[in-house]
Structures are given as C-alpha cells and as structure tokens.
Amino acid sequence: MSRGRAPTACVVNVERDTPSDRGIDSLVRGCSARPGALSGEPGIVMEPTFVIAGGQRCGTTSLYRIYDAHPEVYMARPMRPEPKYFLHDPAPGRDRDWYLETYFSDTGDARAVGEKSTSYLETSGTARRMNEQFPDLRVVVILRHPVERAVSNYRFSVRSGLETLPFDEAMAAEPKRLNTLEFKKVSTHPFAYVQRGRYIEYLRDFLDVFAPERLLIVLHDELRERPQELVGQLYRFVGVDPAYKPPEASSRHNVHPPDDLRIERSFLSDLCGRFADSNRELERLLDRDLSSWSRLTPELESLSASDD
Numbered sequence: 001m002s003r004g005r006a007p008t009a010c011v012v013n014v015e016r017d018t019p020s021d022r023g024i025d026s027l028v029r030g031c032s033a034r035p036g037a038l039s040g041e042p043g044i045v046m047e048p049t050f051v052i053a054g055g056q057r058c059g060t061t062s063l064y065r066i067y068d069a070h071p072e073v074y075m076a077r078p079m080r081p082e083p084k085y086f087l088h089d090p091a092p093g094r095d096r097d098w099y100l101e102t103y104f105s106d107t108g109d110a111r112a113v114g115e116k117s118t119s120y121l122e123t124s125g126t127a128r129r130m131n132e133q134f135p136d137l138r139v140v141v142i143l144r145h146p147v148e149r150a151v152s153n154y155r156f157s158v159r160s161g162l163e164t165l166p167f168d169e170a171m172a173a174e175p176k177r178l179n180t181l182e183f184k185k186v187s188t189h190p191f192a193y194v195q196r197g198r199y200i201e202y203l204r205d206f207l208d209v210f211a212p213e214r215l216l217i218v219l220h221d222e223l224r225e226r227p228q229e230l231v232g233q234l235y236r237f238v239g240v241d242p243a244y245k246p247p248e249a250s251s252r253h254n255v256h257p258p259d260d261l262r263i264e265r266s267f268l269s270d271l272c273g274r275f276a277d278s279n280r281e282l283e284r285l286l287d288r289d290l291s292s293w294s295r296l297t298p299e300l301e302s303l304s305a306s307d308d
Contacts, residue, residue, distance in 0.1 A: 046107045047100065048076070050114040050138040050238045051086075051130065053206070054121025056188065056196060057152040058144040059220045064116045066231055069246035073238065074110035076103035082117040086129045096133055112238040119188045122202045127209040138238060139210055144220035145293050146197030146275040147268060147300055153193050155261065162190045167263050171271065194271075198278040200285065207285070217286065265304035268296055 052063050061079075068075040076083055085099045107113050120126045121141060130137050144152075154170060157163035163170060170193065177191045188196075206215055216237045222230040232242040272294055283290040296304070 046074075046104050046110070046113050047134055048104060048113050048115055048137060050112060050140060051120065052114065052116035052118075052140045052142075053126070054118045054141055055143060055149070055199065055202070056118045056122070057149050057156060058118075058142045059223050060116055060118050060142060062223060063140060063142055063218075063234065066234060066246050067112075067114055067238070070112075070235060070240055070244050072111040072240040072244075073235075074104070074107040074113045076113075076115035079116065082119070083115050084117045084119055086117070086120055086126045086133075087123050089125075089129065090133075112240050114238065121199075121206070122188060122192075122196060124205065127205040131209050136214075138214045138216070139206060140216045140218070140234070140237065141203070141206070142218050142220060142223070143199050145297055145300075146194075146199075146279070147271050147293075148220075148297060149197050150193040150271065151261075151263075151300070151303065153190075153196065155259065157190045158259075160190065167261065168267055194274055197275055200278050200282040203282070203285075221292065261303060263303050265296070265301075268300050268304055272296065 052060050052067075054060060064075060064079055067073045083099065083103050085094075085103075088094075090096055103115060104113055120130075127139075130139065150171070151167075154163060154167055157170075165173060170191065174191055174194055178189060178195060181189075181191070203217075216234075218230060218234070228245065231244075231246060235244060236242040276294065279290050279293050282288075
C-alpha cells in the first residue's frame with residue numbers, strides 16, 4: 001500500500017467527516033456475504049465483524065462500553081480477561097473454532113459482533129492473522145496524547161505492583177528495561193511508556209493489511225470533547241444505527257484513583273518533544289492535525305509541579 005499525504009485509513013474528524021447513512025446497508029450486505037457473519041440466527045456461531053485493537057490506556061474500555069450499549073451489537077464476554085486470540089497463530093485447543101465457540105456462541109440477532117484486545121495494535125503479525133482468518137473483519141483503533149497515555153500507563157503499572165520507580169526515573173530506565181526484562185505473565189511489556197506512544201510504528205502493519213474502509217482510527221480527544229458526534233461514526237463504521245444515543249457516551253472508564261503523583265512541568269514538556277518525530281509522521285500519513293499533542297493538556301498541567 002502506498003504511503004503519502006492521502007489518508008490510508010478511515011480517520012474520524014467529527015468536524016468534517018460526515019459520511020452518508022447509505023454506507024450502513026452496503027456494509028451489512030458485505031459482511032453478511034460470509035457464512036455466519038451477521039446472520040442474526042439464534043444458535044448459530046457468528047464470526048466477529050469488528051475488533052477494537054488498541055491502543056492501551058487510550059480509551060478502549062470506553063469504546064467497548066459504547067458498542068456494548070447498542071442493541072444491535074454483541075461484544076465478546078467477559079471483557080476481562082481479553083480474548084487476545086490474534087496474538088499468536090492458531091494452535092491445537094486454541095484455534096479458530098475454539099475462538100468462535102468461546103466468545104461468539106451467544107450472539108443472538110446482533111447485526112455487528114466485536115471484541116476488544118488492546119495488545120493487538122502493538123503485536124507483530126496480528127493484522128495478518130486477522131485478515132487471513134476473517135477477510136471481512138474491520139478494525140477500530142483509538143489513539144491518545146502520547147504523554148497522557150504514558151502517565152496513565154505508569155499509574156497502571158504502579159497499581160499493578162510492577163512499578164516501583166518514580167516517574168522520571170521510570171522514563172529514563174525504559175530503554176534498558178525493554179532490552180533486559182521479560183514478563184511472561186503479561187501479554188505486553190509493562191514499562192513501554194514512551195515506546196508504546198510512538199503509534200506510527202505499530203500502525204504500519206494495519207495500514208498495509210487493511211483497506212481504508214476496514215480501518216477506523218479515532219482520537220481520545222473526540223471521545224472527551226464531542227462524544228455524541230464520535231459515537232455516530234463508531235456505529236456507522238460497524239453497520240448499526242448511528243442515531244442510537246448510548247448512556248455510556250460521556251462516561252469515563254478505568255479512571256485512576258486519587259494519588260499524589262506530581263511531575264515537573266519542564267520534564268513533561270521535554271517528554272512531549274520525544275514524540276515529535278513519530279507524531280509528525282503519523283500526522284502526515286493520516287492527513288490529520290495532531291499539533292495539540294506537542295503541548296501539555298489540562299490533565300497534564302494538573303500534574304505539573306514547580307521546577308523551583
């Protein structure tokens with residue numbers, strides 16, 4: 001797939017991206033062409049029609065709740081632990097049939113069937129496995145201000161008992177940790193605070209494998225600032241009624257409990273600069289203005305301590 005300034009994915013911009021509703025019927029017909037997909041027949045194991053692939057600490061739980069609230073959508077249960085099926089090639093006892101029977105055997109009359117596994121985005125080979133096993137599958141990705149995401153990741157690692165270093169020391173130690181520490185009980189490295197925010201490195205596989213109409217990239221900013229407008233785009237993408245208004249749209253999930261984390265403002269500003277090259281490349285590839293990611297958000301400003 002060629003790369004340039006033209007968008008190579010379906011990127012939501014709620015101020016200008018308002019595709020017509022006629023795309024819903026064509027999407028449903030296209031998905032229904034495969035055996036079991038969107039069949040709506042009780043008792044029949046249906047194939048997933050979409051996946052929320054990441055990124056981690058970017059708002060994927062909110063997307064899950066928004067989709068799960070729609071009466072025409074079935075989301076795989078339980079939400080945790082996540083299926084993570086596509087992280088590895090199929091194996092005896094954990095093959096395609098196992099995946100369908102385990103997560104999609106009670107879909108009822110759903111028009112769209114999905115799951116969420118946030119490790120998919122950053123795991124090599126995931127896009128290929130998805131496409132090989134389910135050629136009609138659509139993928140939703142949500143991205144967040146990289147420094148906000150890094151802070152959220154750090155707090156999560158602290159709460160999980162994996163992180164003991166102060167924030168600035170954890171950021172400094174990341175390169176060495178990524179090269180020397182292994183974690184067999186988790187699907188992805190808990191200390192990839194900066195690396196995981198260089199989204200372009202993980203999106204390339206998906207942009208190469210999935211046609212633009214099968215890959216939707218949204219931003220956490222829209223979820224926070226214009227949730228109802230974004231919700232219509234999310235529903236339209238998977239082929240269900242975009243006019244439905246879920247109660248979950250304005251809710252926040254996985255909100256960290258109160259803590260005493262304080263970070264020097266200058267350190268946060270420098271951290272923004274570490275994502276500059278990645279952000280510029282992503283901005284160019286998606287034809288999207290990401291200049292706000294170079295500045296501290298109110299959430300980050302609230303963490304900043306005096307440099308004195």
